[in-house]
Amino acid sequence: MEKGRAEVSYFRAQARWRPLELAFWAATLLPFVVTPSYLSLASQIAITALFALSLDLLLGYAGIVSLGHAAYFGFGAYSAGLLSKHYLGEPLTGLVVGAAAAGILGYVTSHVIVRFRHLALIMLTLGLGLLLAEAANSASALTGGADGLQGVKMSPLLGFKFDLYGRTAYAYSLAVLFCVFLVARRIIHSPFGLALRGIRENATRMPAIGAPVLAHLRKVYTIAAAMAGAAGALLTQTTSTVSLEVLSFGRSADVLVILILGGAGRLYGGIVGAIIYMVARDQFSGLNPQYWYFWIGLLLVAVVMFLPNGILGGLSALRKKPQ
Amino acid sequence: MFASLAGVLFDGFAFGMLLFLLSVGLSVTLGMMNFVNLAHCSFAMIGGYATVSLANRYGWPFLATLPAAFVAAGGVAIALERTLFRRLYRASDLDQCLLTIGMVFISIAAYAFFYGTVVQSTPMPSYLKGSVQLFGMSFAAYRLFLIAMGLVVAATLVFALETTRFGAQVRAAVDNQRMARGLGIDVDRAFMITFALGGGLAGLGGALAIEIVGLDHAFALNYLVYVLIVVAVGGLGSIGGSFAAAVVLGVSDMAGKYYFPWLGAFVIYLVMVALLMWRPVGLFGKR
Numbered sequence: 001m002e003k004g005r006a007e008v009s010y011f012r013a014q015a016r017w018r019p020l021e022l023a024f025w026a027a028t029l030l031p032f033v034v035t036p037s038y039l040s041l042a043s044q045i046a047i048t049a050l051f052a053l054s055l056d057l058l059l060g061y062a063g064i065v066s067l068g069h070a071a072y073f074g075f076g077a078y079s080a081g082l083l084s085k086h087y088l089g090e091p092l093t094g095l096v097v098g099a100a101a102a103g104i105l106g107y108v109t110s111h112v113i114v115r116f117r118h119l120a121l122i123m124l125t126l127g128l129g130l131l132l133a134e135a136a137n138s139a140s141a142l143t144g145g146a147d148g149l150q151g152v153k154m155s156p157l158l159g160f161k162f163d164l165y166g167r168t169a170y171a172y173s174l175a176v177l178f179c180v181f182l183v184a185r186r187i188i189h190s191p192f193g194l195a196l197r198g199i200r201e202n203a204t205r206m207p208a209i210g211a212p213v214l215a216h217l218r219k220v221y222t223i224a225a226a227m228a229g230a231a232g233a234l235l236t237q238t239t240s241t242v243s244l245e246v247l248s249f250g251r252s253a254d255v256l257v258i259l260i261l262g263g264a265g266r267l268y269g270g271i272v273g274a275i276i277y278m279v280a281r282d283q284f285s286g287l288n289p290q291y292w293y294f295w296i297g298l299l300l301v302a303v304v305m306f307l308p309n310g311i312l313g314g315l316s317a318l319r320k321k322p323q
Numbered sequence: 324m325f326a327s328l329a330g331v332l333f334d335g336f337a338f339g340m341l342l343f344l345l346s347v348g349l350s351v352t353l354g355m356m357n358f359v360n361l362a363h364c365s366f367a368m369i370g371g372y373a374t375v376s377l378a379n380r381y382g383w384p385f386l387a388t389l390p391a392a393f394v395a396a397g398g399v400a401i402a403l404e405r406t407l408f409r410r411l412y413r414a415s416d417l418d419q420c421l422l423t424i425g426m427v428f429i430s431i432a433a434y435a436f437f438y439g440t441v442v443q444s445t446p447m448p449s450y451l452k453g454s455v456q457l458f459g460m461s462f463a464a465y466r467l468f469l470i471a472m473g474l475v476v477a478a479t480l481v482f483a484l485e486t487t488r489f490g491a492q493v494r495a496a497v498d499n500q501r502m503a504r505g506l507g508i509d510v511d512r513a514f515m516i517t518f519a520l521g522g523g524l525a526g527l528g529g530a531l532a533i534e535i536v537g538l539d540h541a542f543a544l545n546y547l548v549y550v551l552i553v554v555a556v557g558g559l560g561s562i563g564g565s566f567a568a569a570v571v572l573g574v575s576d577m578a579g580k581y582y583f584p585w586l587g588a589f590v591i592y593l594v595m596v597a598l599l600m601w602r603p604v605g606l607f608g609k610r
Contacts, residue, residue, distance in 0.1 A: 059417070067420075112600060115603075116603055119359060119416065119559070122359070127552075127596040128596060130548065130592045131592040131596060138589060249548075256421070257424075291432050293431060294429055294432030297424075297425040297427070297428030297429035297430075297432065298425065300428070301425040303421070304421050
């Protein structure tokens with residue numbers, strides 16, 4: 001009995017909201033007041049953060065390296081786009097459909113993915129991502145091919161139109177990000193989340209304490225795919241277009257960079273990484289994209305060599321040192 | 324139908340040889356040192372641009388630029404191995420992936436800065452142009468040259484690894500690093516030379532690729548996928564496996580482009596995913 005209570009209080013202590021977190025979420029509302037002309041960028045950041053959060057569940061918590069996570073992002077984006085083009089433009093339905101479609105794809109592919117580790121896993125995720133990108137490129141009758149999916153019409157969200165300034169878009173993206181974040185936070189602080197971390201640390205020892213490793217990995221893969229699909233659907237709905245770029249290897253690599261930069265295996269790693277990456281890219285948008293990638297490359301080398309746990313990991317190491 | 328089939332097989336085999344030259348270095352370094360070097364095609368790009376510079380600016384004959392491409396890429400590989408890569412031999416797959424992807428980005432930007440974004444080409448000597456008549460069919464001379472190069476490199480590598488003293492040391496270091504060190508083999512030196520060899524072969528492949536697929540700043544990323552496919556499918560550290568995988572992929576890519584052009588690169592990815600699901604350690608992998 002005593003032991004059970006100790007466990008419960010451990011989970012409670014882990015899951016407690018810290019003042020810094022509340023301050024952070026309050027600060028996400030600032031763009032409405034402080035930088036109203038940058039709201040479209042802010043909604044892009046929220047979408048990217050959501051995408052990075054979904055990869056964080058896989059990579060940071062379950063230890064599944066993926067070089068093709070854009071597959072689910074793009075699948076959600078195209079599902080939501082096709083739905084609003086051909087049937088109905090109601091955003092929330094589109095969001096659910098995008099997430100569900102990507103989740104189903106994630107569930108189907110997870111049966112293959114979770115059985116592999118190391119190089120084979122990296123190659124398989126890369127291969128599946130490329131396969132889907134090629135399929136979308138070939139099926140141009142359905143997806144519009146290289147021209148992108150045209151004619152995505154969004155109806156107002158709960159009575160609010162998607163305006164030119166991106167006010168609705170940001171409010172919508174932020175709300176979805178926050179809701180999904182709550183879910184991810186709950187998952188991570190649950191016994192299931194703890195089991196995932198155990199699998200990440202030692203996948204051969206976990207079955208010995210009765211954890212069904214493959215089933216757990218399939219579950220988290222499906223959840224992460226659905227989250228990525230929701231992020232893709234958000235991108236479709238806030239920009240009213242889908243291009244092949246949503247499925248590209250570049251997007252998979254970018255989100256990995258963002259997560260590593262912020263700090264994988266930390267709840268806020270993807271979000272912090274997305275803010276820094278997207279703001280920096282916007283500031284250097286005058287720069288030729290090729291040269292932008294020079295700095296990203298340099299940053300990656302520096303992070304791997306000097307900041308193995310990302311920016312958040314570096315910060316928390318700094319905070320612990322003086323004590 | 325038969326002539327076109329033979330043509331596809333020939334072109335596919337030549338393309339497979341190119342893939343083999345590009346990827347065999349990675350197969351050796353990845354299999355030996357467990358180092359996931361996604362920047363392998365950046366070494367190929369060093370070789371390619373060395374050839375372009377020497378041939379176009381200084382008027383070197385094409386064949387003379389090939390050893391230069393090998394040396395240039397191998398030299399850079401040694402420098403990077405000494406400074407960066409060796410510190411990550413024991414790091415996770417992910418860290419190695421990220422570091423080398425960063426280097427891919429840097430190399431792409433650097434080449435776009437120095438050479439622009441146009442596709443580079445280099446003049447071919449007259450004996451490599453045109454085609455050769457054999458058995459009533461015509462074969463492109465350059466592709467025959469490519470096939471010869473691939474076969475020579477494969478034979479040399481197999482010979483060097485199987486019969487020389489250095490090859491024995493390398494194989495010992497692969498099989499059991501601690502034991503090899505205990506026997507007094509300088510594993511670090513063996514690894515450095517192998518890494519240089521891998522980079523140099525990539526440089527040679529990059530130089531030979533110019534005529535077939537062109538060379539631009541994005542080469543390091545565009546051909547990375549092909550190279551990884553060959554290595555992952557062929558099995559780590561297996562030269563024969565890389566050879567077989569390169570031929571299978573070269574032929575299936577050519578056949579796909581010839582018979583199902585609307586599918587694009589879909590066929591090659593499908594072959595890769597299917598092969599990996601069937602045999603995760605590759606066709607000839609041991610682990």
